[in-house]
Amino acid sequence: MTAGADLRAWSTEGRQPSIAIIGAGMSGIAAVVKLRRAGYSDLSVFEKTDRVGGTWRENTYPGLSCDVPSRWYSFSFALNPDWNYRYSYGPEIQAYMETVAEDFGVTDVVRFRTPVTDLRYEAPSWRLTTGNGEELRFDIVISATGVLHHPAVPEIEGLDTFEGACFHSARWDPSVEIAGKRVGVIGTGSTAAQIVGAITQDVGEMFVFQRTPQWMAPLYQKKYSSFTKRLLRLFPFLQRFGYDWYKRGMIRVFGAATVGDKNKQQILSRICRKNLEQNVSDPELRARLTPDYQAACKRLVFCSDFYPAISQPHAHLVTDAIARVTPKGVQTADGSVHELDVLVLATGFDPSAFILPTKVTGEGGRDLETFWDGAPRAHRAVAMPGFPNFWMLEGPTGPVGNLSLITVTEHQLDYVISMLDKMKAEGLAAIAAKEAAFREYNDAMREAIPNTVWVTGGCTSWYMDKSGMPNLYPFPPQRYLDDMQDPDFSEFRLMRDGEGEALAAA
Ligand code: NAP
Numbered sequence: 062m063t064a065g066a067d068l069r070a071w072s073t074e075g076r077q078p079s080i081a082i083i084g085a086g087m088s089g090i091a092a093v094v095k096l097r098r099a100g101y102s103d104l105s106v107f108e109k110t111d112r113v114g115g116t117w118r119e120n121t122y123p124g125l126s127c128d129v130p131s132r133w134y135s136f137s138f139a140l141n142p143d144w145n146y147r148y149s150y151g152p153e154i155q156a157y158m159e160t161v162a163e164d165f166g167v168t169d170v171v172r173f174r175t176p177v178t179d180l181r182y183e184a185p186s187w188r189l190t191t192g193n194g195e196e197l198r199f200d201i202v203i204s205a206t207g208v209l210h211h212p213a214v215p216e217i218e219g220l221d222t223f224e225g226a227c228f229h230s231a232r233w234d235p236s237v238e239i240a241g242k243r244v245g246v247i248g249t250g251s252t253a254a255q256i257v258g259a260i261t262q263d264v265g266e267m268f269v270f271q272r273t274p275q276w277m278a279p280l281y282q283k284k285y286s287s288f289t290k291r292l293l294r295l296f297p298f299l300q301r302f303g304y305d306w307y308k309r310g311m312i313r314v315f316g317a318a319t320v321g322d323k324n325k326q327q328i329l330s331r332i333c334r335k336n337l338e339q340n341v342s343d344p345e346l347r348a349r350l351t352p353d354y355q356a357a358c359k360r361l362v363f364c365s366d367f368y369p370a371i372s373q374p375h376a377h378l379v380t381d382a383i384a385r386v387t388p389k390g391v392q393t394a395d396g397s398v399h400e401l402d403v404l405v406l407a408t409g410f411d412p413s414a415f416i417l418p419t420k421v422t423g424e425g426g427r428d429l430e431t432f433w434d435g436a437p438r439a440h441r442a443v444a445m446p447g448f449p450n451f452w453m454l455e456g457p458t459g460p461v462g463n464l465s466l467i468t469v470t471e472h473q474l475d476y477v478i479s480m481l482d483k484m485k486a487e488g489l490a491a492i493a494a495k496e497a498a499f500r501e502y503n504d505a506m507r508e509a510i511p512n513t514v515w516v517t518g519g520c521t522s523w524y525m526d527k528s529g530m531p532n533l534y535p536f537p538p539q540r541y542l543d544d545m546q547d548p549d550f551s552e553f554r555l556m557r558d559g560e561g562e563a564l565a566a567a
Pocket residue numbers: 126127128129209215216217230247248249250251252253270271272273360383407408409410462521522523
């Protein structure tokens with residue numbers, strides 16, 4: 062970290078670049094490990110809370126699990142023979158994140174309880190301001206803040222008048238007793254499905270408020286035996302084999318199904334329909350749970366517990382629209398009041414925030430929030446024109462959905478490292494995406510997106526942003542991963558000391 066103004070480029074001074082990484086979740090951990098391995102050692106991670114883990118630290122709701130197989134939902138540099146389940150539960154993933162952070166010396170460079178409030182580009186480096194009022198200067202900034210971390214609290218009349226306990230799924234309150242209580246869950250996304258599946262057996266009555274039915278695929282959970290773990294430890298190549306096997310399979314099936322492979326889409330639809338038919342015997346309930354859009358249009362839910370749970374006699378699927386929340390419960394449009402002790406808002410997240418509300422000011426005073434205007438876009442999901450030496454992990458329009466985001470992040474890091482290597486080799490002061498390359502890349506995506514199931518599938522989802530289009534990568538995910546291994550530097554302005562300052566001062 063470079064204190065005070067230092068307007069000479071690190072690459073011409075022959076020193077290490079000082080690199081600020083914002084966030085100590087999965088991406089921040091991967092960033093430290095991969096950057097160090099590539100020879101970059103002046104690293105500082107800024108974490109607003111007091112623990113690493115990101116989404117796995119923040120979400121603690123009952124039933125929390127990852128519907129991407131553990132063998133693949135792992136860092137490629139820290140495969141884990143000891144996973145207990147094929148699909149890990151949240152606490153085990155959080156423990157894994159903490160272990161990796163400790164074992165790889167990540168924790169040593171994390172500044173906990175230090176939110177970053179302001180980032181300002183002063184060519185060729187960044188001035189970073191923390192919530193504690195400290196001002197620091199870095200050559201490179203990497204945003205590792207994740208995608209879904211700002212809870213979307215629904216605007217429902219009277220929500221604040223509810224007399225029972227009420228919280229968002231990402232703010233689960235463990236002190237609230239749910240056993241034997243009347244619990245309401247608003248939403249039927251991946252989170253709600255996991256919560257309802259996990260707690261219905263314990264509660265007195267369960268009310269699920271469904272605005273739109275979801276297609277749900279079964280989750281073939283499996284506990285790994287100690288024999289399997291021993292075998293994997295004895296023959297580590299089997300761990301690599303498991304990682305590659307799941308990676309190839311998931312990318313081939315889910316990646317292809319979403320971006321236009323009609324056969325795979327139909328297979329997914331059949332799997333979901335069969336799952337519903339086999340697990341919900343009441344035809345009236347089944348009809349109310351049946352979506353009228355294509356499977357994988359919304360992010361596909363993988364859960365084997367939801368249908369059995371909602372079929373219980375003490376569980377109620379409420380499909381009338383919510384009119385208001387009253388002190389006693391939720392009132393629906395038909396006038397009924399569903400009395401509750403606990404109300405859980407499994408209503409998702411703001412998907413357009415990314416690093417915001419941190420104020421990010423690039424060249425010529427370009428403001429990131431204004432530049433995005435509710436429809437965030439980036440070049441190859443990692444860079445924005447006007448924001449030199451600023452890189453995003455899990456930024457806008459990267460491949461998401463039923464994939465391991467760890468793999469996506471690692472490929473993005475390889476790309477960023479290629480940029481740093483280029484700066485070092487050529488004595489560059491700054492690199493920024495060219496406006497034209499950014500436009501071309503996003504135009505190509507805009508053309509392709511109408512062919513994806515997110516648009517043709519006939520639904521709305523959190524994938525859609527203010528532009529009315531899904532904020533996603535519309536080509537096969539493998540293409541993205543391959544492209545990130547092979548950067549085309551002609552898409553970037555490669556600036557030497559002094560260049561770019563005129564624009565910055567404008
Ligand atoms: P979500 O998919 O955005 O679902 C939010 C739910 O709340 C939807 O059913 C939505 O209904 C409903 N809702 C929102 N506002 C409402 C309102 N005002 N009134 C009534 N209903 C309302 O959120 P999520 O379930 O938290 O999942 C978000 C994403 O997190 C997932 O898509 C996934 O990418 C990730 N996730 C992953 C896992 C995993 O296992 N890997 C687990 C959990 C979450 P509509 O459908 O009508 O909008």
